[in-house]
Amino acid sequence: MEKEKVLEVKNLQKFFKLGRNNTVKAVDDISFDINKGETFGLVGESGCGKSTTGRTIIRLHEATGGQVIFNHENVHGKKSKQDLLKLNRKMQMIFQDPSSSLNPKMTVMDIVAEGIDIHKLAKNEKDRKQRVENLLETVGLNREHATRFPHEFSGGQRQRIGIARALAVEPEFIIADEPISALDVSIQAQVVNLLKRLQRDYGLTFLFIAHDLSMVKYISDRIGVMYFGNMVELAESDELYKNPLHPYTKSLLSAIPLPDPDYERNRRRVAYDPAEHDTNEEPEFREVKPGHWVRCTTKEFEEYKKELKTK
Amino acid sequence: MSKLLEVKDLRVSFKTYSGEVQAVRGIDFDLKKGETLAIVGESGSGKSVTTKAITKLLPEPQGYIKTGEILFEGQDITKYSNKQMQKLRGRDISTVFQDPMTSLNPTMKVGKQIAEGLIKHRKMSKAQAREKTIELLELVGIPQAEKRLNQFPHQFSGGMRQRAVVAIALACNPKILIADEPTTALDVTIQAQILELMKDIQREMDSAIIFITHDLGVVANVADRVAVMYAGKIVEVGTADDIFYNPKHPYTWGLLGSMPTLDSDEEELFAIPGSPPDMLNPPEGDAFAPRNRFALEIDTQMEPPMFQVSDTHYAATWLLHEYAPKIEPPESVQRRMQGFASMDDGKDGEA
Numbered sequence: 001m002e003k004e005k006v007l008e009v010k011n012l013q014k015f016f017k018l019g020r021n022n023t024v025k026a027v028d029d030i031s032f033d034i035n036k037g038e039t040f041g042l043v044g045e046s047g048c049g050k051s052t053t054g055r056t057i058i059r060l061h062e063a064t065g066g067q068v069i070f071n072h073e074n075v076h077g078k079k080s081k082q083d084l085l086k087l088n089r090k091m092q093m094i095f096q097d098p099s100s101s102l103n104p105k106m107t108v109m110d111i112v113a114e115g116i117d118i119h120k121l122a123k124n125e126k127d128r129k130q131r132v133e134n135l136l137e138t139v140g141l142n143r144e145h146a147t148r149f150p151h152e153f154s155g156g157q158r159q160r161i162g163i164a165r166a167l168a169v170e171p172e173f174i175i176a177d178e179p180i181s182a183l184d185v186s187i188q189a190q191v192v193n194l195l196k197r198l199q200r201d202y203g204l205t206f207l208f209i210a211h212d213l214s215m216v217k218y219i220s221d222r223i224g225v226m227y228f229g230n231m232v233e234l235a236e237s238d239e240l241y242k243n244p245l246h247p248y249t250k251s252l253l254s255a256i257p258l259p260d261p262d263y264e265r266n267r268r269r270v271a272y273d274p275a276e277h278d279t280n281e282e283p284e285f286r287e288v289k290p291g292h293w294v295r296c297t298t299k300e301f302e303e304y305k306k307e308l309k310t311k
Numbered sequence: 312m313s314k315l316l317e318v319k320d321l322r323v324s325f326k327t328y329s330g331e332v333q334a335v336r337g338i339d340f341d342l343k344k345g346e347t348l349a350i351v352g353e354s355g356s357g358k359s360v361t362t363k364a365i366t367k368l369l370p371e372p373q374g375y376i377k378t379g380e381i382l383f384e385g386q387d388i389t390k391y392s393n394k395q396m397q398k399l400r401g402r403d404i405s406t407v408f409q410d411p412m413t414s415l416n417p418t419m420k421v422g423k424q425i426a427e428g429l430i431k432h433r434k435m436s437k438a439q440a441r442e443k444t445i446e447l448l449e450l451v452g453i454p455q456a457e458k459r460l461n462q463f464p465h466q467f468s469g470g471m472r473q474r475a476v477v478a479i480a481l482a483c484n485p486k487i488l489i490a491d492e493p494t495t496a497l498d499v500t501i502q503a504q505i506l507e508l509m510k511d512i513q514r515e516m517d518s519a520i521i522f523i524t525h526d527l528g529v530v531a532n533v534a535d536r537v538a539v540m541y542a543g544k545i546v547e548v549g550t551a552d553d554i555f556y557n558p559k560h561p562y563t564w565g566l567l568g569s570m571p572t573l574d575s576d577e578e579e580l581f582a583i584p585g586s587p588p589d590m591l592n593p594p595e596g597d598a599f600a601p602r603n604r605f606a607l608e609i610d611t612q613m614e615p616p617m618f619q620v621s622d623t624h625y626a627a628t629w630l631l632h633e634y635a636p637k638i639e640p641p642e643s644v645q646r647r648m649q650g651f652a653s654m655d656d657g658k659d660g661e662a
Contacts, residue, residue, distance in 0.1 A: 045498040046469075154586050184353040185525055189569030189582035196579070211498060214528075218571035218580070255503040257528030259570055261551040264532040269503050 041220030098158035321379035422460030549624035
């Protein structure tokens with residue numbers, strides 16, 4: 001069955017100018033697709049460009065080059081206010097820090113309803129209130145919470161408000177930028193369960209950005225690994241964990257500590273040295289096995305294919 | 312093994328405008344030479360406050376030790392004066408804090424910050440201290456130590472900064488190293504490096520480590536023994552194997568269940584519902600009862616005592632009482648226990 005693509009990222013670039021002769025290539029030529037109803041995980045170390053990718057997709061940053069195609073429509077480029085509005089309604093974001101992403105001067109009611117107001121989704125005041133109360137209950141809060149301010153909530157509850165706010169405009173696609181990193185372990189599981197339930201109930205598509213690999217593996221259907229602005233490996237999550245090919249992915253996987261002392265005693269970390277690649281040839285993103293892409297040179301490409309066969 | 316540190320019935324409270332916040336409510340533990348004790352718990356469980364009480368770094372006068380004894384090599388250090396504590400801190404007990412950016416002085420060269428303790432506690436001359444500092448920087452894996460010595464913290468990356476903080480903490484060969492979430496702000500690869508570094512150094516210097524964290528993966532990696540804290544109390548304590556393969560307390564089950572394992576495909580994580588209690592008015596009975604799906608009637612009335620599971624393993628839950636009903640732990644925990652049982656069989660077979 002042909003899967004329906006919701007989002008296509010084609011050769012996306014985002015450079016930041018730091019001075020006359022100094023640019024940071026935060027995202028340098030990455031491409032991937034996200035299918036309808038799936039969760040795509042984006043992992044990498046801090047500074048690898050994963051958050052910039054997310055923010056460029058939703059046009060919080062203007063792209064330096066390349067295209068982002070959402071529902072057959074380019075996100076970037078000149079747009080009328082109407083078109084932008086339409087786009088913003090279908091694509092929403094959940095931010096990392098739930099305390100700085102909510103306006104402290106607004107009540108929860110107004111925060112959640114802001115999108116409803118902008119897109120004129122509510123027929124009247126009563127409908128608006130009803131919608132907000134329903135949303136709060138969907139994310140596991142009470143309707144009484146609507147009159148309170150963000151500082152009256154704990155971190156996990158604030159993240160729930162952030163999720164309700166994103167859901168208010170009935171989006172199809174949600175970018176979650178490290179939505180659980182700032183939360184306690186037990187609360188993390190609550191929020192992850194909530195996200196999974198919402199996806200099931202509303203058929204949402206997620207781009208899940210995180211550095212916690214075990215959580216990403218758990219929530220994602222496919223995972224892309226980023227390193228220094230490039231996508232180095234992309235595969236289905238089980239495939240990626242069973243058969244990592246790129247040395248960076250291997251090193252990343254070997255560094256995750258698991259809650260299992262016996263495993264930990266025997267875990268050997270593999271270090272990644274970018275110098276091990278052949279620098280004479282510019283590496284390209286190639287498909288080693290259907291659905292499993294690795295950034296490699298032609299020689300490495302052959303080696304990876306062999307490696308997969310012997311497994 | 313001799314007991315290096317003994318904490319007896321420690322209670323720490325904070326005075327606030329709305330009343331007394333009971334951050335730590337009577338905990339007992341000990342630390343032996345050369346071992347690593349991990350204290351696990353959510354934010355607000357009192358794990359950091361415990362270590363701050365040990366080093367007397369509580370924000371006075373709001374924070375104070377209400378009752379209890381902290382015996383360091385047999386001496387009760389709660390009775391120490393500030394001057395006596397200053398001699399102890401950095402020399403015998405030193406701390407690695409969570410955020411390397413705020414624990415380093417941004418206006419002081421890194422070398423000078425490391426040498427400070429050497430000059431003060433070990434009465435070294437400046438030249439000697441400089442030499443030792445270079446040695447320390449190399450020990451913690453900072454290349455070009457001689458050049459790095461004269462740089463400021465902002466010229467270091469996050470991982471490098473944390474290495475520098477570890478170097479400061481190790482400068483005087485402390486008997487106890489307190490690591491308060493030393494890797495939370497770091498990436499997994501850097502985290503792995505710092506953990507390896509701490510273990511290597513521990514082996515070399517034979518210091519004891521108190522490791523505070525909420526990441527159970529890290530605990531499994533470093534700890535010999537684990538104490539699980541909830542609402543200012545230790546609810547379960549045991550060896551790493553006890554806690555990870557034979558957990559008894561429902562809170563420990565919840566913590567273990569809320570982390571996905573790499574080979575799990577369960578639809579839903581076993582999350583702990585609700586949020587931690589308000590320590591201004593700690594609940595009567597078992598503080599975990601409102602969030603505990605296995606809570607018994609008695610949990611709301613009486614606090615459970617510590618039940619002994621084995622020589623090394625204790626847990627405070629009424630479920631261990633002989634009259635308690637038999638309950639099935641969640642599936643993910645049962646799998647862990649099965650792993651434990653098969654490990655035991657293996658050992659018996661060898662013997």
